[in-house]
Amino acid sequence: MAPAEPNAKAFEHKGEVPNFPEELPGWKGYVEWEKYPEKKKAAAEVLAQYDFPVPPEFQFKPLPDSNPILEGVRWKYYHKAMGATLEEIPDISWKYVLKEKAPDMIHVLQFPYNGEPPRDRLVQTEITRNADHFVRNHGGIPEIEDDAFHLDIEGLVNDPKRLTLKDLKDESIFPRQSTVVSLQCSGTRRIEQIHEYPGDGDELINAPWGEGAIGTAKWTGVSLKKVIKHCGGLKAGGQHVEFYGADTYFKKGQVYNYVVSVPMRKVKINEVILAWEMNDESLPKIHGAPLRAVVCGYIGARSCKWLYRIRIIEDPSLAPVQMKEYLYYTPQIGKHNATYSNGFSIQTMPVSSAIMTPLNHDQIIHDGKIKLTGWAYSGSGWPERVEVSGDGGSIWYEVPFYKLSKKYFHAWRIWEYEMPVDAEGWLDFCVRTWDSSLNTQPTYVRSAWNWDLHVTSSCHRIKVYSINRSKPATAKRLAIMEEKGLTMVPITQPIEINLQSNEEYLAEMKKMGGRDPTE
Ligand SMILES: Nc1nc2c(c(=O)[nH]1)N[C@H]1C(S)=C(S)[C@@H](COP(=O)(O)O)O[C@H]1N2
Numbered sequence: 001m002a003p004a005e006p007n008a009k010a011f012e013h014k015g016e017v018p019n020f021p022e023e024l025p026g027w028k029g030y031v032e033w034e035k036y037p038e039k040k041k042a043a044a045e046v047l048a049q050y051d052f053p054v055p056p057e058f059q060f061k062p063l064p065d066s067n068p069i070l071e072g073v074r075w076k077y078y079h080k081a082m083g084a085t086l087e088e089i090p091d092i093s094w095k096y097v098l099k100e101k102a103p104d105m106i107h108v109l110q111f112p113y114n115g116e117p118p119r120d121r122l123v124q125t126e127i128t129r130n131a132d133h134f135v136r137n138h139g140g141i142p143e144i145e146d147d148a149f150h151l152d153i154e155g156l157v158n159d160p161k162r163l164t165l166k167d168l169k170d171e172s173i174f175p176r177q178s179t180v181v182s183l184q185c186s187g188t189r190r191i192e193q194i195h196e197y198p199g200d201g202d203e204l205i206n207a208p209w210g211e212g213a214i215g216t217a218k219w220t221g222v223s224l225k226k227v228i229k230h231c232g233g234l235k236a237g238g239q240h241v242e243f244y245g246a247d248t249y250f251k252k253g254q255v256y257n258y259v260v261s262v263p264m265r266k267v268k269i270n271e272v273i274l275a276w277e278m279n280d281e282s283l284p285k286i287h288g289a290p291l292r293a294v295v296c297g298y299i300g301a302r303s304c305k306w307l308y309r310i311r312i313i314e315d316p317s318l319a320p321v322q323m324k325e326y327l328y329y330t331p332q333i334g335k336h337n338a339t340y341s342n343g344f345s346i347q348t349m350p351v352s353s354a355i356m357t358p359l360n361h362d363q364i365i366h367d368g369k370i371k372l373t374g375w376a377y378s379g380s381g382w383p384e385r386v387e388v389s390g391d392g393g394s395i396w397y398e399v400p401f402y403k404l405s406k407k408y409f410h411a412w413r414i415w416e417y418e419m420p421v422d423a424e425g426w427l428d429f430c431v432r433t434w435d436s437s438l439n440t441q442p443t444y445v446r447s448a449w450n451w452d453l454h455v456t457s458s459c460h461r462i463k464v465y466s467i468n469r470s471k472p473a474t475a476k477r478l479a480i481m482e483e484k485g486l487t488m489v490p491i492t493q494p495i496e497i498n499l500q501s502n503e504e505y506l507a508e509m510k511k512m513g514g515r516d517p518t519e
């Protein structure tokens, strides 16, 4: 479906059109904010002039039946308000969606772009095709030319350096590393929390993700540990690494670049890669070209795209994405008692899994078995065992090990299972995974609900309607319906034939001793 008519076309500047020039030639769409407090102040003054449209209510109401599901008008306006360098960013970003992503992506939010692939295709391959890998953006897509690109390494290193892409690719300086890593957005499966217990909508729409905000790729680049060594090693106190992304980010009336941090401990164990290739192809623009961080096992937010600066610092970054977002609140904390310090910072992802086929509300004709497919992931180890239930979680079947894809230290396992199904009617299917640290998933959404609606890690549940053809009576009915060309689905359609002949009815009643007692 074509995107909704962008309301943002109607945007009108108030007063003089501002001018925040690009920082460097060959870096289109990159405005440096973090180095220039005066410029940040000027941008905040521009934003303060407007009453931007509030995000649409989509939690207490059904989601729009459109693709893109949500548009993101407010964020388009923010970019337009900044004048010439950023006003076209929403259109440029959408152009890359159309160019680099599969045509049937589910566009959860048009701008900043958030999209996930169709459920069935995501689990067909252990390595996600680049065109199918989910995308989660907080802003637009900068267009940085490879030849113009450089990465600055600053802060608590002995020998701060500026490295070009050519330097990073020089194998006489840096050994190359290829690692299979799953990236999972902490918003994956948020729709389940929204349906049951709505929470923070957020200024940058907390996207109503399904189960597809996870993907797996072979990332090629260099371990950040080697780059820091090349910069003379750490100075005393260098405990955290701050990543700067070239996109522009807005929060509560202020303007920033996308900045996050990870602890140095993660770097020391070679779990932070600076990558320029994704599945043996050069990194797509939408996934962070020319260079991005890939942080194994952590929430996707730390894997900074369009990475242009790395600062070694003492404490976790105070940038808003690190300090004010991606916080996990316990269920007693809500809108009016949440602070930045009383939520814990989401870093390592917990064990989680999802059933990707069948889909919720599918009505399935089968011969006593229903095939399930899905994924299983853990950020602190790897999935060891996947269990599925056909009765909402009383009886669990173990998915045999040979029905799980290969184990990796840092990636998911996809799985399939032929579930024995006897019953007819609605069944509650669910899945849970045990990881290598013996962790498993909370039972219900309620058990892990959190105000910011992150990390929906409870057992994933779907309802399917079973039509069991291995039952003679059902087989007979289906044969009649087929012969008459009658609709099988949806099951809610009225059935146009008699369920029994009068003769059959009377014969059955007689066997059963009649409808009513006789004395
Ligand atoms: N510069 C920058 N890096 C970013 C983001 C962003 O908006 N800007 N989004 C983060 C989030 S929240 C996630 S989940 C991952 C998604 O990576 P992908 O879009 O390549 O799948 O990128 C992370 N890196």
Ligand SMILES: [Mo]
Pocket (backbone or CB within 6 Å): 136, 184, 185, 186, 187, 299, 300, 301
């Ligand atoms: Mo994310």
